[in-house]
Amino acid sequence: MTTFLVIGLAGLVLLGISLVLGDLFDGVLDALAGDVFSSAVIGGFVAALGFGAAIAQSAGAPLLVAIPVGVVAGVVFGWFAAWLTRLVRGGGSDDLPAAEDVIGRDADVITDIPADGFGVVRVQVGGHVLRYNARADAPVTVGTAVHVTRMLSPTAVSVAPVWGDLELPPAP
Structure with missing residues (x-):
């Protein structure tokens, strides 16, 4: 033994x-x-x-x-x-996500987005936290949930606020 x-x-x-x-x-x-x-x-x-x-x-x-x-x-x-x-x-790689991977993702506004300028949003993609300069059609305040609609450049995106629950008018 x-x-x-x-x-x-x-x-x-x-x-x-x-x-x-x-x-x-x-x-x-x-x-x-x-x-x-x-x-x-x-x-x-x-x-x-x-x-x-x-x-x-x-x-x-x-x-x-x-x-x-x-x-x-x-x-x-x-x-x-x-x-x-x-x-x-054969596990995953440490590659960073491509810029196109953020399109269609939800993001958080971390600095106000003015109507005529850029703010900053935070997007999570595959475990990576990415920050982009962001532009929107209307002003967006800090903490608002937004949706990335398109890439403007490698460092900037266009966003739109996420729709909340729709409030329906009372029935007549």
Whole structure:
């Protein structure tokens, strides 16, 4: 059982190093199967193999049963590490939203927009908070919810107030 615990600890060390420093085998094993043989996957496999076999042996299983139990645990954890690696590498980007992405979005007025000039609005797009100079057809005060109608330039937009609940005249 001690041998399997040492194997499990060696796998954890390899996994920890690969998480802190990045893939240790960076491209060396790509010819075999891409991300399947990254250092995180190998570390997860070795750690689960060692600890799985140690748990099986501590439960009273003989060596010929403990090894296959460890291999199965290693394959499961290795697959999980490969899946997580692909998920993290294929995640979103840090690219800023394009100027056209603000058209049609709601915004908040953070400085008054005069009838004949520019104010400033705050727009949220994809988790980014963007600020634009804004022009409107009529004066708009701070705190008013507006809707971005078009881009005037890379730094300026045209906005219109968001319609509130319509008040209907009383029925005759």
